[in-house]
Amino acid sequence: MAKAHDPQFSKLVKKLINTQRPQVLKSLLETLNPVEISNILLQLKLRHQLAVLEMLDRETASEVLTNLQDSSSVLESIVEEMSPEQLSGFIGEMPGDDAADFVSMMEEDQADAILETLPPKERDTLTQLLQYDEESAGGLMTPFVVSILKDQTVGQAIREIQAYVKKQPQFQLFYTAYVVDEYRHLIGTVSVTELLLADKRTLIQNLMNPEVVAVDQDLDQEEVLRLAKEYDLVVVPVIDKHLRLIGRVTIDDLVDVMAEEYHEDIGHFAGTGDEEVSETSIIKTSRDRLPWLLIGLIGGFISALVMSTYENALINLPEVAFFIPLVAALGGSIGIQSSSIVVRGLATGAIQTSDLIVRLSKELRVGFLNGFICSMVLVGMTWYLSQNLSMALTSGTALLLVVCFAAFVGSTIPILMKRMNIDPALATGPFITTSNDIIGIAIYLAITFNFDMLSLIQ
Amino acid sequence: MAKAHDPQFSKLVKKLINTQRPQVLKSLLETLNPVEISNILLQLKLRHQLAVLEMLDRETASEVLTNLQDSSSVLESIVEEMSPEQLSGFIGEMPGDDAADFVSMMEEDQADAILETLPPKERDTLTQLLQYDEESAGGLMTPFVVSILKDQTVGQAIREIQAYVKKQPQFQLFYTAYVVDEYRHLIGTVSVTELLLADKRTLIQNLMNPEVVAVDQDLDQEEVLRLAKEYDLVVVPVIDKHLRLIGRVTIDDLVDVMAEEYHEDIGHFAGTGDEEVSETSIIKTSRDRLPWLLIGLIGGFISALVMSTYENALINLPEVAFFIPLVAALGGSIGIQSSSIVVRGLATGAIQTSDLIVRLSKELRVGFLNGFICSMVLVGMTWYLSQNLSMALTSGTALLLVVCFAAFVGSTIPILMKRMNIDPALATGPFITTSNDIIGIAIYLAITFNFDMLSLIQ
Numbered sequence: 001m002a003k004a005h006d007p008q009f010s011k012l013v014k015k016l017i018n019t020q021r022p023q024v025l026k027s028l029l030e031t032l033n034p035v036e037i038s039n040i041l042l043q044l045k046l047r048h049q050l051a052v053l054e055m056l057d058r059e060t061a062s063e064v065l066t067n068l069q070d071s072s073s074v075l076e077s078i079v080e081e082m083s084p085e086q087l088s089g090f091i092g093e094m095p096g097d098d099a100a101d102f103v104s105m106m107e108e109d110q111a112d113a114i115l116e117t118l119p120p121k122e123r124d125t126l127t128q129l130l131q132y133d134e135e136s137a138g139g140l141m142t143p144f145v146v147s148i149l150k151d152q153t154v155g156q157a158i159r160e161i162q163a164y165v166k167k168q169p170q171f172q173l174f175y176t177a178y179v180v181d182e183y184r185h186l187i188g189t190v191s192v193t194e195l196l197l198a199d200k201r202t203l204i205q206n207l208m209n210p211e212v213v214a215v216d217q218d219l220d221q222e223e224v225l226r227l228a229k230e231y232d233l234v235v236v237p238v239i240d241k242h243l244r245l246i247g248r249v250t251i252d253d254l255v256d257v258m259a260e261e262y263h264e265d266i267g268h269f270a271g272t273g274d275e276e277v278s279e280t281s282i283i284k285t286s287r288d289r290l291p292w293l294l295i296g297l298i299g300g301f302i303s304a305l306v307m308s309t310y311e312n313a314l315i316n317l318p319e320v321a322f323f324i325p326l327v328a329a330l331g332g333s334i335g336i337q338s339s340s341i342v343v344r345g346l347a348t349g350a351i352q353t354s355d356l357i358v359r360l361s362k363e364l365r366v367g368f369l370n371g372f373i374c375s376m377v378l379v380g381m382t383w384y385l386s387q388n389l390s391m392a393l394t395s396g397t398a399l400l401l402v403v404c405f406a407a408f409v410g411s412t413i414p415i416l417m418k419r420m421n422i423d424p425a426l427a428t429g430p431f432i433t434t435s436n437d438i439i440g441i442a443i444y445l446a447i448t449f450n451f452d453m454l455s456l457i458q
Numbered sequence: 459m460a461k462a463h464d465p466q467f468s469k470l471v472k473k474l475i476n477t478q479r480p481q482v483l484k485s486l487l488e489t490l491n492p493v494e495i496s497n498i499l500l501q502l503k504l505r506h507q508l509a510v511l512e513m514l515d516r517e518t519a520s521e522v523l524t525n526l527q528d529s530s531s532v533l534e535s536i537v538e539e540m541s542p543e544q545l546s547g548f549i550g551e552m553p554g555d556d557a558a559d560f561v562s563m564m565e566e567d568q569a570d571a572i573l574e575t576l577p578p579k580e581r582d583t584l585t586q587l588l589q590y591d592e593e594s595a596g597g598l599m600t601p602f603v604v605s606i607l608k609d610q611t612v613g614q615a616i617r618e619i620q621a622y623v624k625k626q627p628q629f630q631l632f633y634t635a636y637v638v639d640e641y642r643h644l645i646g647t648v649s650v651t652e653l654l655l656a657d658k659r660t661l662i663q664n665l666m667n668p669e670v671v672a673v674d675q676d677l678d679q680e681e682v683l684r685l686a687k688e689y690d691l692v693v694v695p696v697i698d699k700h701l702r703l704i705g706r707v708t709i710d711d712l713v714d715v716m717a718e719e720y721h722e723d724i725g726h727f728a729g730t731g732d733e734e735v736s737e738t739s740i741i742k743t744s745r746d747r748l749p750w751l752l753i754g755l756i757g758g759f760i761s762a763l764v765m766s767t768y769e770n771a772l773i774n775l776p777e778v779a780f781f782i783p784l785v786a787a788l789g790g791s792i793g794i795q796s797s798s799i800v801v802r803g804l805a806t807g808a809i810q811t812s813d814l815i816v817r818l819s820k821e822l823r824v825g826f827l828n829g830f831i832c833s834m835v836l837v838g839m840t841w842y843l844s845q846n847l848s849m850a851l852t853s854g855t856a857l858l859l860v861v862c863f864a865a866f867v868g869s870t871i872p873i874l875m876k877r878m879n880i881d882p883a884l885a886t887g888p889f890i891t892t893s894n895d896i897i898g899i900a901i902y903l904a905i906t907f908n909f910d911m912l913s914l915i916q
Binding site for chain 1: 497500619632650651654669686687689692709710712713716720721728733735738743744748751754757759761763765772776780783784785787788791792797798799802803808823824827831839888892
């Protein structure tokens with residue numbers, strides 16, 4: 001296989017466009033498949049992207065555009081440059097769910113203009129699909145779904161499927177045929193493999209698996225993914241409020257949901273928000289990242305205010321200030337450790353919001369154990385630097401308290417957020433680090449300057 | 459569907475075991491499917507887990523054990539308690555790839571004991587599979603693969619597949635039949651849907667798609683996943699060094715790879731290492747998390763040493779110390795932002811190790827822009843707190859330098875690590891935060907106490 005990730009390839013394409021050699025470019029593109037062409041486009045400027053798309057036949061171009069949906073900012077700028085007629089030509093080639101995603105990405109005027117140019121039947125299907133929330137099972141599904149009846153024989157069912165497929169504008173692979181009753185209620189499934197291998201006279205009801213796993217049209221895409229993962233499903237049927245079969249969600253879309261979810265979670269962790277790896281605009285990148293930095297800035301300012309109230313004490317005992325970065329870092333780390341495990345558990349369903357006490361007790365015990373070890377090390381370090389045992393013991397105690405507090409915050413906040421229907425993943429990044437920094441520093445200074453552990457022990 | 463995540467369910471199971479009511483337990487379990495039973499097991503203690511497994515028929519129990527492979531510590535402790543005969547009974551029911559994963563998880567003695575109890579044919583297949591690296595295409599694949607010849611008709615091919623499937627100990631669904639030549643070289647694919655719908659007299663060569671995407675047996679599982687995602691494949695054929703078809707990797711295993719990879723990356727980010735959400739041992743959790751905390755502790759100690767060299771200066775101008783947490787937090791955040799984008803880009807192939815200069819220049823420009831905005835805010839804050847314009851301007855300049863340095867480190871380190879074949883994801887968590895903390899504090903103090911920006915400007 002050609003390695004189209006190779007930057008040499010995109011340089012060659014650029015050169016062929018700049019030197020106006022369309023025939024050579026065309027022959028080069030013909031050796032590549034749509035996935036490879038999409039990868040090359042990602043490395044080109046808009047002008048060159050459009051020149052390449054001009055060269056492709058309509059079917060290939062529409063596949064290339066579908067592949068670009070993962071890099072929405074690139075796709076948006078391409079689409080802005082195209083006429084409604086061009087776009088509706090591409091849409092005619094796309095499977096229903098991809099076409100709906102494609103249209104929903106556009107400005108409203110552009111989308112309306114395109115819908116008007118489509119043939120009535122396609123327009124109706126698309127309008128229907130556009131009504132679902134993009135992140136629900138309905139928004140993810142394709143309405144192309146093969147259904148058969150339980151009192152048909154395998155032979156009859158195959159003939160019916162053949163007739164149905166012939167009427168479809170685009171042929172799509174499917175892996176499961178759905179058995180429905182006369183009201184289109186979903187009552188069972190038969191895999192295509194079973195249909196292929198069965199005797200043609202077998203009745204569908206003797207072949208079908210009546211244990212159906214289906215999802216409601218409004219179910220959130222992450223729940224659909226969780227179900228598919230749990231039951232190892234390659235395709236999930238979608239039903240409406242009357243339990244009628246209306247479509248199916250295929251695994252390739254669920255893999256995209258998984259990648260998206262992953263991207264979102266890491267974006268929260270790292271404070272990069274929705275930024276895409278392929279984003280090239282400096283301004284847009286800065287804008288995506290700045291809010292998370294401002295949280296840190298405000299937190300830092302509050303920490304400075306807290307420290308300024310201990311100004312005189314710090315001048316007398318500057319060694320205390322030396323360990324503030326350490327206290328902040330450890331409090332932050334332990335908070336992130338606890339919260340990240342809880343957030344992941346909540347996402348997979350392994351942790352329930354009702355598990356608050358169980359989880360809190362576990363995280364506190366782990367926090368205490370690790371905090372104790374770290375505190376002992378800190379006592380040694382402080383003693384070494386300050387030659388002041390009393391101060392060293394006091395700092396150690398303060399650190400232990402900070403760490404336990406961080407474990408408490410890290411494990412309870414995500415659960416409470418989930419209970420209040422706020423995305424708990426927000427509690428994994430700069431937000432929780434910053435609040436732990438402030439409160440950690442406040443606890444550390446308050447203990448260190450108000451207690452004397454050595455005299456308390458003695 | 460029953461919601462087996464509900465903790466009430468596992469409480470009921472526990473109660474039925476403790477009060478010795480096996481009949482009721484058995485009837486309860488019969489209403490549940492293997493996925494639901496696995497979810498319940500995850501919430502039980504070992505003794506109860508074993509009691510539940512005892513109740514199940516061999517087929518269900520082996521499916522339950524397969525589902526538990528995602529929570530390896532739970533599965534390991536269960537397996538330790540079972541006899542080789544019991545285990546080999548379960549293995550006989552599992553698909554090849556799951557059986558191999560299952561055996562490779564055991565201690566060597568236990569694995570050998572089990573292999574000996576298996577029938578020779580099964581043992582050979584399993585021994586073969588166990589030779590592949592667990593994280594390679596070979597380690598992931600099932601050797602059950604349906605192959606047909608290009609000069610067969612569809613009817614002949616179906617009869618051959620029927621005969622092949624009959625000989626298999628376990629029937630597994632498949633979605634694609636592979637077309638091979640007389641040496642088992644892979645030359646094309648036909649989807650099961652196409653076989654089902656085609657005229658029985660069509661020749662396979664007129665139906666097949668000759669554009670095959672296949673992977674080498676030794677290819678890393680993450681590469682297999684990337685390929686499958688790129689080409690929207692539900693199943694990826696695996697070939698040996700002689701290009702002969704030897705197996706297939708199915709999408710459900712790839713979804714697990716994706717979840718694993720995600721888990722690993724978040725573990726690096728959050729400093730929780732390999733810890734599983736379902737881990738209940740406090741000691742084991744502490745051990746997984748402690749190394750990351752020690753990095754922070756050592757970093758904090760070095761920061762303290764750096765600060766102690768400025769002891770006198772800090773006593774004279776304590777306001778400088780107040781902003782150290784802010785400087786450390788911002789340096790850390792910007793470093794994490796840059797490195798997380800680079801690490802993700804390297805993982806998806808959107809960023810190449812040869813892109814060092816391009817990426818560095820982008821991250822530096824973004825860092826400078828955001829650093830400039832944050833520095834302006836810091837100048838205002840410091841001026842307000844210290845009433846000292848000169849010091850405020852100097853701190854702002856220092857912060858800008860710290861931030862640019864952090865962007866530099868965050869974007870170059872992962873690329874250099876990748877070039878040296880070290881997992882770049884290690885550069886996203888405590889490691890990079892800690893080094894940015896130390897160097898950030900050093901730069902900030904060096905600038906603030908050695909330069910006077912106001913006089914430099916004037």
